[in-house]
Amino acid sequence: MSGMSCDIIPGGIYKISFPFNDISATRARPALALSSPDIYGDVRFAFITNTPPQGMETAMELQQPHYEGEPLPFRSFLRLEKVFLLNRKIVLKELTKLGRHTLAEIQRKMILSAVPDFYSSAHAQERFVTGKSRINYAGRVYDEREITTLVDASLDFWLTTGRYAKEFEEKFAAFLEVKHCSLVNSGSSANLLAFMALTSPKLGERRIRRGDEIITVAAGFPTTVAPIIQYGAVPVFVDVELPTYNIDCTQLENALSEKTKGLMLAHTLGNPFDLQRVKAFCEQYNLWLIEDNCDALGSKYFFDGEWKYTGTIGDIATSSFYPPHHMTMGEGGAVYTNDAVLKRLVESFRDWGRDCWCLSGHDNTCGNRFNRQFGELPQGYDHKYVYSHFGYNLKATDLQAAIGCAQLEKLPSFIEARKRNWLMLREGLAGLEECFILPEPTRDSDPSWFGFILTVRENAGFTRDHIVARLESSGIQTRTLFAGNLIKHPCFDEMRSTGRGFRVSGDLANTDMIMNNSFWIGVYPGMTPEMIRYMIEQLMLTSTR
Numbered sequence: 001m002s003g004m005s006c007d008i009i010p011g012g013i014y015k016i017s018f019p020f021n022d023i024s025a026t027r028a029r030p031a032l033a034l035s036s037p038d039i040y041g042d043v044r045f046a047f048i049t050n051t052p053p054q055g056m057e058t059a060m061e062l063q064q065p066h067y068e069g070e071p072l073p074f075r076s077f078l079r080l081e082k083v084f085l086l087n088r089k090i091v092l093k094e095l096t097k098l099g100r101h102t103l104a105e106i107q108r109k110m111i112l113s114a115v116p117d118f119y120s121s122a123h124a125q126e127r128f129v130t131g132k133s134r135i136n137y138a139g140r141v142y143d144e145r146e147i148t149t150l151v152d153a154s155l156d157f158w159l160t161t162g163r164y165a166k167e168f169e170e171k172f173a174a175f176l177e178v179k180h181c182s183l184v185n186s187g188s189s190a191n192l193l194a195f196m197a198l199t200s201p202k203l204g205e206r207r208i209r210r211g212d213e214i215i216t217v218a219a220g221f222p223t224t225v226a227p228i229i230q231y232g233a234v235p236v237f238v239d240v241e242l243p244t245y246n247i248d249c250t251q252l253e254n255a256l257s258e259k260t261k262g263l264m265l266a267h268t269l270g271n272p273f274d275l276q277r278v279k280a281f282c283e284q285y286n287l288w289l290i291e292d293n294c295d296a297l298g299s300k301y302f303f304d305g306e307w308k309y310t311g312t313i314g315d316i317a318t319s320s321f322y323p324p325h326h327m328t329m330g331e332g333g334a335v336y337t338n339d340a341v342l343k344r345l346v347e348s349f350r351d352w353g354r355d356c357w358c359l360s361g362h363d364n365t366c367g368n369r370f371n372r373q374f375g376e377l378p379q380g381y382d383h384k385y386v387y388s389h390f391g392y393n394l395k396a397t398d399l400q401a402a403i404g405c406a407q408l409e410k411l412p413s414f415i416e417a418r419k420r421n422w423l424m425l426r427e428g429l430a431g432l433e434e435c436f437i438l439p440e441p442t443r444d445s446d447p448s449w450f451g452f453i454l455t456v457r458e459n460a461g462f463t464r465d466h467i468v469a470r471l472e473s474s475g476i477q478t479r480t481l482f483a484g485n486l487i488k489h490p491c492f493d494e495m496r497s498t499g500r501g502f503r504v505s506g507d508l509a510n511t512d513m514i515m516n517n518s519f520w521i522g523v524y525p526g527m528t529p530e531m532i533r534y535m536i537e538q539l540m541l542t543s544t545r
């Protein structure tokens with residue numbers, strides 16, 4: 001049998017001699033061309049069989065809608081793992097052709113099937129060598145799944161918010177048992193949106209206005225507070241208590257004024273603040289509660305007789321998916337709430353301030369795109385371009401969301417690992433109570449820890465800076481509790497000097513102690529017991545010497 005000359009195009013199905021290395025063979029097989037012939041006349045062919053292969057992951061049954069030409073006259077299974085580079089001479093005749101979209105799906109599967117091997121060679125974990133390897137306080141934990149979903153999203157080339165974003169929002173909300181989740185491009189953006197949603201005129205008397213006061217703490221991350229100041233509301237700083245590092249609820253009544261409109265607080269390093277007291281205070285005075293849940297994803301709190309995730313008890317809450325956090329998308333964040341009105345407001349501010357809620361790439365979801373009247377616009381003005389707020393564009397891309405979807409599958413195991421690592425440190429360091437204030441979970445809470453915080457006692461015989469320097473030189477990465485005392489930072493210079501734009505209620509003695517004496521080390525899921533033992537050993541050595 002000899003080869004015949006026909007145009008070979010990707011997607012064409014050809015009858016080819018079999019065995020493939022023998023052009024005088026009497027048998028023949030169908031095969032799908034995956035490429036055009038190269039300069040040597042070689043073509044990549046995928047093998048087609050009529051018997052269902054075992055384990056169908058790498059096979060695909062070809063059915064009528066897949067074809068552009070006549071279907072093959074027998075049950076046909078494409079074997080994606082059986083790809084051969086064969087010369088065009090082996091082709092006997094053209095049989096039929098697959099549709100363009102089917103070919104694209106097949107090519108997608110083939111690209112994705114290459115990811116696990118790439119992951120193993122390019123992203124293999126380095127082995128930890130005690131005393132030599134560095135122990136970071138946090139890091140991405142991922143495998144081929146994240147790269148696969150990322151490549152999958154990149155092949156869509158949708159780029160903006162799309163199918164993965166929708167999947168993520170639904171699954172994340174389901175995980176937290178909260179009604180609405182809006183994906184955004186960072187935790188800081190999430191905080192900005194959660195706050196700005198509460199300034200919407202659509203909330204009537206309850207809206208936060210410029211000059212209104214929001215109770216918060218100075219011992220934490222700057223972008224929990226920044227939205228308050230940027231808008232022109234007034235942060236009222238209250239001290240925190242140790243060893244929970246959360247707001248001192250005994251100070252709440254003192255901090256209250258006629259202008260108080262809400263509280264915006266983070267669950268410090270995963271440790272929930274006293275939600276029972278804070279929520280009761282909010283209810284008593286009709287205040288908003290924004291939970292910055294960026295460092296506490298997976299933490300639980302026993303509230304009204306049941307265990308609930310932090311971030312689901314206040315009015316609105318935020319997450320960050322920056323790499324050190326409980327799960328990552330590189331850059332990314334989320335705002336979540338049980339309140340449908342707040343969800344619409346968040347998405348309006350997120351999506352340029354628009355009134356329309358059509359998903360990206362969709363038009364006229366409400367069916368009233370051209371027949372309503374808004375503001376002083378002409379009747380029927382295109383709803384897609386009606387703006388009810390002065391908004392931003394803080395959307396995430398589908399590439400980020402795709403990574404998030406894969407990370408979400410791992411989230412329960414990440415949370416468990418964080419708890420396990422924290423406990424191992426807590427037990428291992430119990431003997432150092434005399435030198436350090438050791439962390440404690442808040443009553444009625446089950447924290448999904450972000451880190452393990454230590455405060456050097458005044459009479460420890462060494463300083464925080466001393467021990468941090470020793471740990472860092474032993475390869476153990478440390479962090480301060482973010483800003484320590486935010487008011488002492490250069491961004492506050494002007495406000496501090498004029499005394500305007502913020503208020504301090506009581507003193508911030510513990511906040512200052514944290515700024516001077518506290519630091520933390522990691523508990524992230526990439527840590528092994530070996531690493532934790534080394535950290536314990538080094539802390540013991542450094543603090544007893």
Ligand SMILES: Cc1ncc(COP(=O)(O)O)c(C=O)c1O
Nearest residue numbers: 186187188221266294320321322
């Ligand atoms: C408590 C808290 N809120 C907000 C953020 C900001 O998140 P992002 O870095 O995603 O903007 C962080 C960042 O680490 C944080 O720790």
